[in-house]
Every structure is written in structure tokens, then in C-alpha cells.
Amino acid sequence: MSAVWKVGVVASTHAETPTGRSIQIDVPGWGGNLAGQHVDVRLTAPDGYQAVRSYSIASASPGDRLELAVDRLPDGEVSPYLVDDLLPGDELELRGPLGGWFVWRPEQTEPVQLIGGGSGIVPLMAMIRAHAASGSTARFRLLYSVRTAEDAFYSEELAALASAHFTIDWVYTRVAPAGWPSPAGRVNRQVLEASTIAAGESPSVFVCGPTGFVETVADALVALGHSAASVKTERFGGK
Amino acid sequence: MSHIDGNALAGPLSELFSVDMTDAVGRCVTCGDESVLAQAMVYLSGTDLVVRCSNCDDVLLTIVHSPGDLRLTLTGLAALRVAI
Numbered sequence: 001m002s003a004v005w006k007v008g009v010v011a012s013t014h015a016e017t018p019t020g021r022s023i024q025i026d027v028p029g030w031g032g033n034l035a036g037q038h039v040d041v042r043l044t045a046p047d048g049y050q051a052v053r054s055y056s057i058a059s060a061s062p063g064d065r066l067e068l069a070v071d072r073l074p075d076g077e078v079s080p081y082l083v084d085d086l087l088p089g090d091e092l093e094l095r096g097p098l099g100g101w102f103v104w105r106p107e108q109t110e111p112v113q114l115i116g117g118g119s120g121i122v123p124l125m126a127m128i129r130a131h132a133a134s135g136s137t138a139r140f141r142l143l144y145s146v147r148t149a150e151d152a153f154y155s156e157e158l159a160a161l162a163s164a165h166f167t168i169d170w171v172y173t174r175v176a177p178a179g180w181p182s183p184a185g186r187v188n189r190q191v192l193e194a195s196t197i198a199a200g201e202s203p204s205v206f207v208c209g210p211t212g213f214v215e216t217v218a219d220a221l222v223a224l225g226h227s228a229a230s231v232k233t234e235r236f237g238g239k
Numbered sequence: 240m241s242h243i244d245g246n247a248l249a250g251p252l253s254e255l256f257s258v259d260m261t262d263a264v265g266r267c268v269t270c271g272d273e274s275v276l277a278q279a280m281v282y283l284s285g286t287d288l289v290v291r292c293s294n295c296d297d298v299l300l301t302i303v304h305s306p307g308d309l310r311l312t313l314t315g316l317a318a319l320r321v322a323i
Contacts, residue, residue: 004253040250042286050304052286054247077285098249100259101277211241233278235244 005042006030010090011065016153020071020119021083027064027094035060035130036103036123036206039068039096043078053078056123056208056234057097058154060130069153071119073238102206102234106134110204113197114142115217117187117209121153123234124208132161141197145171145187145213169195187213189220199225207231210238242291245279251288251302252276255311264320270295271317 008027015021033039038054053076059067072083086092104112104127112131114124121144131140146152149172158168171191176184185191197203205226207217214235221231245261252260261277272294279299280291288302292315299315 038246038249040247050286052250053283054243054250095250095253098253098259099246099261099277100249101261101275102246211243214244233244234246235242237241237243 004095005093006095008066008092008094010086010088010092012088013086016069017071017151019083019151020069020153022058022067022069022153023082023086024065024067025092025094027066030064030066030097032062033057033060033066033097033126034100034103034105035126037097037099037126038123039066039094039098041068041078041082042093042095043081044093051077052095054098055082056126056236058122058125058129060126061133069119069122069125102208102232104130104204104206106130106136108204109136109138111139111197111201112141113203113205114140115145115187115192115196115205115207115209116142117145117213117217118147118151118238119153120207120209120213120234120236122208124206125154125157127206128158128161128166131166132163137165139197139203140166141203142166142168143171143187143192143195144168145173145209147174148172149175149177171195187217189223192217192220193224196221199227202230205231206234208234209236211235212238242280242282244293245276245281245290247281247283248276248279248288248290254309258321258323260319260321262322265299266317266319267292267295267297267299268315268317269297276319 008025011024038056042052070082073079172184282289286304301312303310
């Protein structure tokens with residue numbers, strides 16, 4: 001088989017939501033990645049059957065440790081193993097870092113609108129971390145759509161990173177927290193118009209989430225005047 | 240499970256091409272649409288992929304693994320343009 005596959009060792013795992021967790025992996029020779037890139041994970045069953053899936057990287061730091069965050073897809077071939085069974089010390093076959101399109105680089109100075117649904121926050125988290133770590137003063141705004149407050153990945157770290165250069169808008173699609181000013185509901189054109197950087201400011205927009213979410217949001221953004229080329233999307237399947 | 244998108248092609252195509260292909264612009268044979276491969280629709284089965292045009296839904300390329308080889312078909316791509 002191809003020589004590009006590397007073997008990583010799970011260093012630790014951390015529960016993020018009732019159905020998802022982050023996984024810290026040491027990969028000798030990794031050498032860091034760009035914010036927004038992903039890695040392919042290959043699992044091999046005892047009978048030789050193999051499955052490969054792409055997972056966004058939540059980290060964007062130099063060195064040989066990377067972090068994934070994975071939500072269990074009910075009919076997934078790989079995600080249930082990563083969320084329920086994987087233990088520190090276990091080995092994983094990895095290929096990457098991969099992808100040069102859905103990435104943010106610290107030398108970019110234009111405003112950036114991030115829009116995530118559920119675990120679609122993961123590559124956006126890498127961008128938010130890279131933005132903070134580089135001391136970038138580019139305007140960052142995140143619209144994060146989750147079913148309920150407990151379904152949010154990285155909620156404490158996001159709150160801690162909020163600053164004059166990074167602001168967060170939350171959308172709750174099933175249950176809003178007590179006292180929340182607006183009722184639970186999905187992201188639509190009205191929400192985007194009220195809670196994202198306007199097309200007139202020419203932001204770069206990164207959208208990641210379930211396929212249906214991404215396609216709804218991307219279509220609405222273009223209808224609001226964003227150029228299709230300024231809206232970069234990443235779909236992870238799901239409903 | 241619905242489709243994912245062409246960002247997932249970065250790994251499989253890294254076995255064949257020396258540059259990142261998610262940023263490459265492909266032209267669809269059927270409808271002439273020109274889009275980066277990252278925007279195409281990708282359907283997965285095990286380690287195999289079918290990639291369809293996001294505009295007209297026709298097949299752009301397939302990647303099929305069997306013991307000892309990897310087969311790439313490019314029947315739906317009239318051209319690929321990569322930044323150098």
C-alpha cells in the first residue's frame with residue numbers, strides 16, 4: 001500500500017458533547033498543519049475490509065500532536081469507533097495533513113465570517129486558534145448552530161477566546177437556553193442577514209457542517225450578495 | 240448517509256498527483272461547468288469514491304481500490320487546471 005500512511009498513537013480523549021469527543025494524537029513526523037486542513041483516517045477490520053474517512057483537524061499548532069473532534073454519526077462506519085471505542089495508547093492509521101482550499105492563513109487580513117453546524121465547528125476552531133495564536137487583528141465572527149447548549153463543542157474555549165477581534169453568535173435549533181432572547185430555530189436567510197458580516201464588507205466565508213446545513217447556508221449567502229468564490233464550504237454528510 | 244464534498248479527494252488524489260487537487264478547477268464534460276474539485280459531490284463506499292458534478296450531477300471521476308491496485312476513471316472531466 002501507499003507509503004503516505006502514518007501511524008499515530010492516541011494520547012488522550014476528552015468528552016465534548018453527549019455524542020462527540022476530541023482526540024489528541026501523537027504522530028511522529030507530523031510537523032503541524034494549516035488551519036482548516038483535514039486528515040484521512042483508515043480503519044481495517046479483522047477480515048481485511050477497510051474504510052477511509054476524512055476528519056477535520058481542530059488544532060493548528062506546529063509539532064507532532066494533532067487534535068480531532070468527532071461526532072458519532074448513527075450510521076457511520078468509522079465515527080462510532082472513534083467516539084466510543086478508541087482508547088489512549090491505541091494506534092490509528094492517518095494520511096495528511098490534506099487540503100489546500102478550505103484553509104485560513106494568518107497572513108490574510110480581510111474580515112472572516114465562520115459558520116458552523118454541530119461538529120462543523122472543528123476546522124473553524126483551528127482557524128480561531130490560529131487567529132488567536134498569531135495575534136491577527138483581522139475581524140473574525142463565528143455563527144455557531146447547535147441543537148442545544150450541551151451539543152456545542154469547545155464552548156468554554158470559545159468563550160475564553162472572544163475578544164475585540166473575535167465575536168460569537170449562537171443559534172439553537174431545538175432548545176434555546178432559559179431566557180435566550182430568540183426562540184429555537186434553524187439558520188436561514190434572516191438569521192444570516194442579522195448575525196453575519198455583510199457581503200458589502202467582502203469577507204471570506206467558511207461554512208462547515210452537515211451537507212443539508214451547508215447547502216442551505218451557502219445558497220442563502222449567495223442570495224444575500226456574497227460572491228460564490230468568497231464562500232468556501234465543507235460538508236461532512238449526515239442528515 | 241448523504242454525500243460529502245470534494246475536500247475529501249485530497250487524500251486519495253495525493254496518491255496520484257504531486258499537488259493538492261482540491262484547489263484544481265475541473266471542467267465537466269456534460270454541462271461545461273468549471274468548479275474547484277473541493278465543490279464536487281462525493282459518494283463514499285469503503286475506500287472507493289464516486290465524484291459527481293455539483294451543477295449537473297453527472298459522474299466526473301471514480302476511484303476504485305482492489306487488492307494490489309487503484310483504478311481512476313476521469314470520463315466526466317474535460318480538463319483540469321491547477322495553480323502552479
